[in-house]
Amino acid sequence: MAAVTPGLVCAHHHLYSALARGMPAPPRAPTSFQEILEQVWWRLDTALDLEMIRWSAMLGALEALESGTTAIVDHHESPNAIEGSLDVIAEACAEVGVRSLLAYGITDRHGPDGARRGLAENERFIRAGGRGLVGVHAAFTCSDGSLHAAAALAEDLGVGVHVHVCEGIEDIDAPRRLAGLTRDDWLLAHCVHLPTDHALQGTIAHNPMSNLNNAVGYADPARFSNPVALGTDGIGGNVLESFRLAYVMERSADVTCGPDTAWTWLETGWGLVPEARADEVTWSYDPMDPWHVAFTPGIIPRRITIDGEVVFADGRPTRVDADEIRARAREQAVRLHARL
Numbered sequence: 001m002a003a004v005t006p007g008l009v010c011a012h013h014h015l016y017s018a019l020a021r022g023m024p025a026p027p028r029a030p031t032s033f034q035e036i037l038e039q040v041w042w043r044l045d046t047a048l049d050l051e052m053i054r055w056s057a058m059l060g061a062l063e064a065l066e067s068g069t070t071a072i073v074d075h076h077e078s079p080n081a082i083e084g085s086l087d088v089i090a091e092a093c094a095e096v097g098v099r100s101l102l103a104y105g106i107t108d109r110h111g112p113d114g115a116r117r118g119l120a121e122n123e124r125f126i127r128a129g130g131r132g133l134v135g136v137h138a139a140f141t142c143s144d145g146s147l148h149a150a151a152a153l154a155e156d157l158g159v160g161v162h163v164h165v166c167e168g169i170e171d172i173d174a175p176r177r178l179a180g181l182t183r184d185d186w187l188l189a190h191c192v193h194l195p196t197d198h199a200l201q202g203t204i205a206h207n208p209m210s211n212l213n214n215a216v217g218y219a220d221p222a223r224f225s226n227p228v229a230l231g232t233d234g235i236g237g238n239v240l241e242s243f244r245l246a247y248v249m250e251r252s253a254d255v256t257c258g259p260d261t262a263w264t265w266l267e268t269g270w271g272l273v274p275e276a277r278a279d280e281v282t283w284s285y286d287p288m289d290p291w292h293v294a295f296t297p298g299i300i301p302r303r304i305t306i307d308g309e310v311v312f313a314d315g316r317p318t319r320v321d322a323d324e325i326r327a328r329a330r331e332q333a334v335r336l337h338a339r340l
C-alpha cells in the first residue's frame with residue numbers, strides 16, 4: 001500500500017545548522033534564548049566558510065529529500081563568508097534535486113558594513129535569477145535603517161522578506177519596529193511572542209521542535225489570522241515530523257482540536273513554493289490523511305519526482321551519493337568544530 005502527495009515544503013530552514021550536530025558544548029550552559037544565540041548559533045555562523053556551507057547544504061538537502069520534502073525555504077547567515085554564499089546553497093540544493101527559496105539574513109551585529117554586504121548578497125543573487133526572499137535576521141539585531149533598506153529592496157525586487165519575529169522575548173519590540181513595512185509576501189518565522197492582534201502581514205512559519213528546544217514558549221499559531229506554514233528551523237527537513245509535533249502541541253493547549261488545522265499549515269507551504277505541488281512523493285503509508293499521519297511516526301518516501309524527474313527511489317537519492325555526502329559533511333563538521 002502506498003499513497004501519493006505533492007512534495008512537502010519546509011517553510012523555515014537553516015541548512016548551515018546541519019553541521020552543528022556534535023559541536024563542542026559552549027563554555028557555560030546557556031540560560032536564555034539570547035544566550036543560546038550568543039553561545040551556540042552566533043559562534044557557529046561566524047566560523048562558516050563556503051566549503052562548510054556547501055556540504056551543510058548538501059547534507060540538509062539530502063535529509064530533506066529523504067523526508068519527502070522537495071522544497072526548502074532557507075534563511076542563511078555566515079558573516080565571514082557572505083558573498084556568493086547563496087549561490088553555493090542554491091547549487092547544492094539543485095545538485096541533490098531539491099527546490100530552494102533562499103535568503104541571506106542581514107544583521108547589524110557585525111556593524112553596518114555587515115548588513116550592507118548581506119543586503120548586497122540578497123540583491124546580487126535574486127537579480128541574477130536566483131529564487132529568493134530578502135533575508136533579515138530579526139528586528140532586535142537590526143537598525144531601523146537596515147529594516148527599511150531590506151523592505152525597500154524586497155519591494156524593488158518584487159519578493160518578500162524572510163525574517164525572525166518575536167521568537168524570544170528579546171524581540172518583543174518587533175511588531176512596532178516592523179509596523180508599516182510588512183506585506184503579504186513576507187515570511188515571519190516563529191512569532192511566539194507576537195500579540196494576537198498584531199498588524200503584521202505575511203505568512204507565519206511555525207517551528208514547534210525548535211521552539212520546544214529553545215524553551216521560548218508556545219506560539220499557538222491557531223490564534224493568528226495570517227496564513228501559517230510549518231518549518232524546522234534547521235532541525236532537519238522533516239515536515240511530517242513538524243506536522244505531528246504542531247498537532248500535539250496544539251492539542252496540549254486545547255484537547256478539543258484535531259490534526260486538521262496543523263495539516264492546513266503543512267499545506268500552506270505550497271503557497272510559498274507553488275511548483276512543489278506538482279512534485280510527487282509516494283509514501284510508505286496509506287492513507288496520508290491528517291488523522292493517520294498524526295499517529296504514525298516513521299513514514300518515509302518510497303519514490304519522489306521533482307519537475308518530472310525521479311530524484312529518489314529504493315530508499316536512495318538518484319542524482320547524488322548519500323554516503324559520500326555524509327562523509328564529506330562529516331569532514332567539514334570536524335573543521336568547523338575545530339574552529340569553535
Ligand SMILES: [Zn+2]
Nearest residue numbers: 014164189233
Ligand atoms: Zn530560524
